[in-house]
Structures are given as structure tokens and as C-alpha cells.
Amino acid sequence: MFVRNAWYVAATQNEIAGKMLARTILNEPVVLFKNGDGEICALEDRCCHRGAPLSLGDITACGVRCGYHGMMFDRSGKCVDIPGQTAIPARAKVKSYPVVAKGDYLWIWMGDAAKADPADVLDYPPDDQENWPRSNDVLHLKASYVMVLENLMDLSHLSYLHRTSIGSSETDSANATMDVKRTPRGMKFLRVMRNADAPQNWLKRYPTGKKVDRWSDFEYVAPNSIMQFSGGVNAGDYDAGVRSGSHLGRTLHTVTPETEKSCFYFFNKADGYTKFEDPGRERTWKPLTEVFKEDAHMLEQQQLRLDNFDPKNLMDINTDVARVQMIRVLNEQIRQEQEEMQQAQERKQPSMQAG
Ligand code: FES
Ligand SMILES: [Fe+2]
Structure with missing residues (x-):
């Protein structure tokens, strides 16, 4: 089930450069483009x-002309031309969705348009190409969007699924401290590993020693996004308040359901350390995409296993503390929206009966 009254990333701005993009979002077929007047x-x-x-x-x-029999629609979805006739019936229209261009993305509102407030669109990571140069990518997954969020809420998987890239040792991971709390828009967790082994790809490009303190500060903004601030410093420096000098990143992870069992995973990482990196060394971005492909493969296989299995038969372990809290927040939001929709329906029905 999906929350409809929320901003979802429909596409990157690049994906509609000079062309139309067809994409299914929350089970609805949507076309995104810029009209000749430059409006999205x-x-x-x-x-x-x-x-x-x-x-x-x-x-x-003003919009788009259908490639079959030539009806033309403006950006509000209203038909403005029917070849061979002058009268345009009121029902000659298609649905249009509120859309906002912000940062690298086009954000779409699939629910009640009256509730869409552009001020609610996330402003993350920082728009500062000099100090926080960023890159983004998108993966299409044959897995539920919830699984992607759950994956990000349980970082113990780094030591296993990503052991050759960003993972610390199993022992370091097991010793991580976790602080989980609710926020007005969702929940957040702070995970700190002190005196941990530096991940393999950090050793290649950062001047830290082999032992580091690593932190991951994740804020879940329900229903679909996670803002991540994470980094690493020399062992002992984290508790002294040091937050730079080695790996340092701010990443937006945001997931858009395509169907119940498929989604688009958009990630956008701003690297606070790139400008200090040795340009002769390997850059961080490509390996990160490869890292997330490891997640994608696991999640798609997990989805297949769960297709015909009641998740109530699965179990929670200690490292699930943030994941469990996140699911609680998401389910609460879904339940609330369902109730509101039902109440709105009930308010409509008596007036329909009276009419
Ligand atoms: S199907 Fe679009 S004009 Fe006929
Ligand atoms: Fe992962």
C-alpha cells in the first residue's frame, strides 16, 4: 500500500532533457516532459x-498531441484541440499531477492536489557544488520500495553484503552504538562505530589510519526518503567533536514505488571531502553505484522469496531497532491517510444520496 499525499521523485531533470519520459508511478502511467513554452x-x-x-x-x-488521432492536451490535462471538430466536450481531458523541479529532481504529487505544498519538497543534499560536489543515479528494482527503506535502516548489512567495499568488520558492526528517536516528519538514528577498521575503499583514498570512528546519521522522512550524513575520522576523534578530514558525505536516498513489487531508487551523494582528495586516486562515485547494485541484487532475490510467504513468519533481531521504528512510522502514515480517505468518502455519500 502507498501513501499518496507525498512528494515523490518522478525523474531526474536530465531524464526529460528534450524528450518525453513514460514512467509508472504508484501504479499509474505518467508522462513527463517540458512543453514548447518550457513548462514542466x-x-x-x-x-x-x-x-x-x-x-x-x-x-x-502548450502540451502534447496524441500520436494516434491527434487530440491535443495542455499542461493542465485539458483537451484544447480535436482534429475534425470544433466542439470540445468537458470530459475531454486527462489527469494532470502537481510537479516541482527542485535540485536535480522533478517531484510529483500523486494524491489530492489541494494538499500539495511545494514547501514540503526536501532540500537535500546541499546545493553547493564547490564544497559539496554531488552526483546522482537511479536504479530500477524489482522489489518493494519498503525493502529499500528497510535496507537503509539496518546498516549491519554493510559488514556482510558490502564487505569488500564500504563494510567494516562483523565485530565492529556488532559493537556499533545506536540511538533511535522519533522526529516530527518520521524518525532518525545515529549509529557510531568507534575504533573500527577502515573500509577497503577508504584506505585507497583517504589519509586516515587503519582504525577509524565512523558515524551514520540517518533521518527518515516518511513515507519515502532518507537524509544521510555520515563520515569517518581517525579513531578517537569522533568523541572529540571532529567531523571532517576524511570520508564525509551527505546523501539523499529517495524511493518511488512503481508497483507494489517494483520501485525506482534515486540516490544523490554530496561529497564533503572530494576537494581534498588526491586527484590521482580513484574517485568515490562509481564504486558507490556498484555498492548499491549489491543491495539491488539482494533485494530482488529477497522479494522473490517473500512473494508467497507471510512476512509475519519472519523474526526481528537486535539490529532491527531502527527498521522496526521506521515501519511503525510508515504504517501509521498509511493508516491515517486511509482513514482520511474513508471519511472524505463518507462525507460525499450522504450528499450524493440526498441529491
Ligand atoms: S487515442 Fe489519442 S486521439 Fe485517439
Ligand atoms: Fe547497502
């Missing part, structure tokens, strides 16, 4: 005439 459009990707995908049509000044 997010429309139902299904013509109201015979159901052809509008993404197979042509961009016009």
Missing part, C-alpha cells in the same frame, strides 16, 4: 479518446 508537464499517460500512450505523441507549445 506531468500528465496521465493515457489518451482519453482510445487510451493510447501520450508519450508516443509529440510535444507542442
Whole structure:
């Protein structure tokens, strides 16, 4: 089940550069593009005439012309031209979605448009290419969006799934301290590993010693995003308040459901240390994408195992503390929205009966 009243990343800005993008979001076919006037459009990707995908049509000044029989729609979804007739019936329209361009992304609102407030769109990571140069990527996963969030909420997997890249040893991971708390928009956790072995890829490019203090400060903003601030310093420096000098990153992880069992995982990492890196050494970005592909493979296999299995039969262990809290927040938000929708439906029904 999905929360509908929320901003989801529909695409990166690059994905609609000079073209239309067809994407299923929360089970609905959507087409995204910039019209000839340069305005961003997010429309139902299904013509109201015979159901052809509008993404197979042509961009016009105000919107899109269907590639099947030529009806034209503006960015509000209203039909503004029907070839061969002058009268345009009121029902000649497709759904349009609120959309906001911010940072590297286009954010879409799939729920009640009256509730969409652009001020709620996340502003992360920092827009500071000099001190926090950032890169982003997206992975399509045949797995539930919830699994991606759960994966990020339980970092004990780093020592196993990512042992050859960003993982610390199993012992260091088991000794990590965890501090979990609720926030107005969701929850957060702070995980600190003191005097841990430096991960393999840090040793290649940072001037830290072999022993480091690592912290991961993750804020979950329900229903779909996680803001991460993490880094590493020489062992002993974390408790002295040092927060720079080695690995240092701010990452936005945000997941957009495609269907119940597939999603788009957008990640955007700003590296606070890049400018101090030795340019002759390997850069961080490519390996990080490779790291997340390790997660993607595991999650897709996990999804297959859970397709015909009741998750109630699974069990929690100590390292699930943040994951369990995150699921509680998400389920609460889903339940609240369902209740509101039902109440709205009930308010409508008496007036329909009276009418
Ligand atoms: S299906 Fe679009 S105009 Fe006919
Ligand atoms: Fe991972």
C-alpha cells in the first residue's frame, strides 16, 4: 500500500532533457516532459479518446498531441484541440499531477492536489557544488520500495553484503552504538562505530589510519526518503567533536514505488571531502553505484522469496531497532491517510444520496 499525499521523485531533470519520459508511478502511467513554452508537464499517460500512450505523441507549445488521432492536451490535462471538430466536450481531458523541479529532481504529487505544498519538497543534499560536489543515479528494482527503506535502516548489512567495499568488520558492526528517536516528519538514528577498521575503499583514498570512528546519521522522512550524513575520522576523534578530514558525505536516498513489487531508487551523494582528495586516486562515485547494485541484487532475490510467504513468519533481531521504528512510522502514515480517505468518502455519500 502507498501513501499518496507525498512528494515523490518522478525523474531526474536530465531524464526529460528534450524528450518525453513514460514512467509508472504508484501504479499509474505518467508522462513527463517540458512543453514548447518550457513548462514542466506531468500528465496521465493515457489518451482519453482510445487510451493510447501520450508519450508516443509529440510535444507542442502548450502540451502534447496524441500520436494516434491527434487530440491535443495542455499542461493542465485539458483537451484544447480535436482534429475534425470544433466542439470540445468537458470530459475531454486527462489527469494532470502537481510537479516541482527542485535540485536535480522533478517531484510529483500523486494524491489530492489541494494538499500539495511545494514547501514540503526536501532540500537535500546541499546545493553547493564547490564544497559539496554531488552526483546522482537511479536504479530500477524489482522489489518493494519498503525493502529499500528497510535496507537503509539496518546498516549491519554493510559488514556482510558490502564487505569488500564500504563494510567494516562483523565485530565492529556488532559493537556499533545506536540511538533511535522519533522526529516530527518520521524518525532518525545515529549509529557510531568507534575504533573500527577502515573500509577497503577508504584506505585507497583517504589519509586516515587503519582504525577509524565512523558515524551514520540517518533521518527518515516518511513515507519515502532518507537524509544521510555520515563520515569517518581517525579513531578517537569522533568523541572529540571532529567531523571532517576524511570520508564525509551527505546523501539523499529517495524511493518511488512503481508497483507494489517494483520501485525506482534515486540516490544523490554530496561529497564533503572530494576537494581534498588526491586527484590521482580513484574517485568515490562509481564504486558507490556498484555498492548499491549489491543491495539491488539482494533485494530482488529477497522479494522473490517473500512473494508467497507471510512476512509475519519472519523474526526481528537486535539490529532491527531502527527498521522496526521506521515501519511503525510508515504504517501509521498509511493508516491515517486511509482513514482520511474513508471519511472524505463518507462525507460525499450522504450528499450524493440526498441529491
Ligand atoms: S487515442 Fe489519442 S486521439 Fe485517439
Ligand atoms: Fe547497502
